[in-house]
Amino acid sequence: MTDRTPAQYAITPLWKMRLRLLARTSRQNWSLFWESRIGPVGLLIIGLFLLAMVAHPILISTVWEPRVYDPVMGFDRALIGRHPAPPSWSHPLGTDPIGRDVLSQLMWSARSAFALGVTAAVISVVIGTLIGAVCAYFGGVVDVVFMRLADLVMLFPFIALLMVLRSVLPLTLIRLALILGALSGLGGITIVLKSQALTVKVKPYIEAARVAGGGSWHIIRRHIIPNIMPLTFLYMMFNVTAAIFTEAVLSFFGFLDIRMSWGVMINTAQQAGYLGAFGHYWWLWAPAGAAITLLCFAFYLVGRGLDAVVNPRLRRR
Amino acid sequence: MSENGLLTVAGLSKLFPVKKRTYSLRVRNFIHAVDGLSFSVERGEVFGLVGESGCGKTTTGKLIVKLLDPTAGAVLLGGENTASIRRGKPLRAFRRRVQMIFQDPYESLNPRFTVFDTVAEPLVVQNRHSVAERERAVAEILVAVGLAPPETFMFRFPHELSGGQRQRVSIARAMVIHPDFVAADEPTSMLDVSIRAGIMELLLGLRADLGVSYLYITHDLAVARYMCNRIGVMYLGKIVELGPAEEVVQNSLHPYTQALIASVPVPDPTYHRQPGEIKGDVAAPIDPPARCRFYPRCPRGDKQCEEVSHPPLDELQPGHFVACYKASAQSRG
Known part of the structure; x- marks a missing residue:
């Protein structure tokens, strides 16, 4: 061994090196994501929706009179008797059957869509990752119990379950997010992430960590979970899509106790009987439908872009 | 066999159940991976285990480092039975004394860990060092394994290193807590021939510097002869011949060892190999x-060999043990 002093080794502090490494890997990953082409497009669309979400309260407090433009309580007296009114200068996307501004509703609902989608996705992925890693690592009874539970959840008629639940307690947005997150977390995601964790578990570096003296939790936390993280992120993106979509379907049928969302907008049009005359009153359903489709599509694109980052087989060399 | 060895293996067996169906409760068949193994490793010694794939070398290594629990028999470390060490503090203390180097340098390093993370892991889980001490210990061991200057290697990822460099990282991880005993599971078999010698020299140098003993597992007799003080030749879970390295290679008494040595390639294109003496293929060790x-x-086997049980390891010459009735009879008669 050499007789160099420790001070000579520690030229840069550890945390600085770690930050630098993090910056370097993120740069590499970003360039892969950028090269996927579809990923950045998805990100751009998500950005537009975020912009709409942020712009809504600003518009309400500046140019939009709350009494007219409030997404839930607003009513335009100037057009009384003519609702639903077609697009005009004062209402760029028209008004709904009870005189509320469609554009305002559309922008306001972006917030609930994001809140629901992201909450449900984070919950499902956290549950799925933990249970998947634990099942793969410990195996045995724990594994059998959670895998059979996953089979059960995947086959469960959950719309029926939600209807029963609704008779007991109102299905608000946050409750729906929790239920959707828990159900999809215990279902398919657990199985996928467990199979990924199994491929990590048999690697010699897991044995090496045990020989080093690492306990079960050390190995799960430091080795297994970081190595299934990329897949976790991927599934998070696809889950946002699934949650937004489910909310729209449930709102359309009026199963939820949510005051305003894209699904509720279409439901309002349907309740008032304006969906029958297809093509007339298009502004009642087309903007909301397009928003649902576009946002789901955007998260899906980001997921595909991430796929190109985490899945080395898809990379062009 | 000496009683004052650092590590003594006594009657060690490992049976793996062969399950026919996932949920069947009764297990009828067992793979006898390691079957009644006994040997001991002295302080500062390199003990070689040689044998073909599937003979139980790696299983023996994993049993010694407690990655597996033995079905029968015991591993004694400094006279203490390691089977009683189960978890917590005693297990961590055991891990400080006994380490392992793995065969595959590509799979035995976590791809998301930097060299520093990998080498410091034993120190982190043992929780005995401050961050500054860890950095110094890692830097020192990296220099010792030939990854100098350490600051250029510390924050690289495994995919940025060559196979030889990776194996040096893996050696550094095993050595960073200064163990007494290291089980090296074919540390050079996945490496390019040109860098094998360097890794072997490194291991021998570390033995001299750190006073560590090795169990050196290999399928290559030439490597074992170069590295080891004593060699045990394994066949289907049993040691068939054990003795000083030169003695086993030059004066082999067991027909299997003789066949192994006869199969070593001769660097002469005009050389014509005698048709092999041993016949058939390695049997699966399921309920042998x-x-x-x-x-x-066996070319020498006869009725007696078929009817009686597996021969014991007899000390035919001082320190040279052979498990063969025919060899025993020869040396006696």
Whole structure:
């Protein structure tokens, strides 16, 4: 061994090196994501929706009179008797059957869509990752119990379950997010992430960590979970899509106790009987439908872009 | 066998159940991966385990480092039975004394860990050092394994290193807590021939510097002869011949060892190999009959070998043990 002093080794502090490494890997990953082409497009669309979400309260407090433009309580007296009114200068996307501004509703609902989608996705992925890693690592009874539970959840008629639940307690947005997150977390995601964790578990570096003296939790936390993280992120993106979509379907049928969302907008049009005359009153359903489709599509694109980052087989060399 | 060895293996066996169906409760068949193994490793010694794939070398290594629990028999470390060490503090203390180097340098390093993370892991889980001490310990061991200057290697990822460099990282991880005993599981078999010698020299140098003993597992007799003080030749879970390295290679007494040595390539294109003496293929060690394990392939086997149980390890010459009735009879008669 050499007789160099420790001070000579520690030229840069550890945390600085770690930050630098993090910056370097993120740069590499970003360039892969950028090269996927579809990923950045998805990100751009998500950005537009975020912009709409942020712009809504600003518009309400500046140019939009709350009494007219409030997404839930607003009513335009100037057009009384003519609702639903077609697009005009004062209402760029028209008004709904009870005189509320469609554009305002559309922008306001972006917030609930994001809140629901992201909450449900984070919950499902956290549950799925933990249970998947634990099942793969410990195996045995724990594994059998959670895998059979996953089979059960995947086959469960959950719309029926939600209807029963609704008779007991109102299905608000946050409750729906929790239920959707828990159900999809215990279902398919657990199985996928467990199979990924199994491929990590048999690697010699897991044995090496045990020989080093690492306990079960050390190995799960430091080795297994970081190595299934990329897949976790991927599934998070696809889950946002699934949650937004489910909310729209449930709102359309009026199963939820949510005051305003894209699904509720279409439901309002349907309740008032304006969906029958297809093509007339298009502004009642087309903007909301397009928003649902576009946002789901955007998260899906980001997921595909991430796929190109985490899945080395898809990379062009 | 000496009683004051650092590590003594006594009657060590590992049976793996062969399950036919996932949920079947009764297990009828067992793979006898390691079957009644006994040897001991002295302080500062390199003990070689040689044998072909599937003979139980790696299982023996994993049993010694407690990655697996033995079905029968015991591993004694400094006279203490390691089977009683189960978890917590005693297990961590055991991990400080006994380490392992793995065969595959590509798979035995976590791809998301930098060299520093990998080498510091034993220190982190043992929780005995401050961050500054860890950095110094890692830097020192990296220099010792030939990854100098350490600051250029510390924050690289495994995919940025060559196979030889990776194996040096893996050696550094095993050595960073200064163990007494290291089980090296074919540390050079996945490496390019040109860098094998360097890794072997490194291991021998570390033995001299750190006073560590090795169990050196390999399928290559030439490597074992170069590295080891003593060699044990394994066949289907049993040691068939054990003795000083030169003695086993130059004066082999067991027909299996003789066949292994005869199969070493000769660097002469005009050389014509004698047709092999041993016949057939390695049998699967699933519930083997009691007779000599090598009997189905042995050129010398006869009725006696078929009827009696597996031969014991006899000390035919001082320190040279052989498990063969025919060899025993020869040396006696």
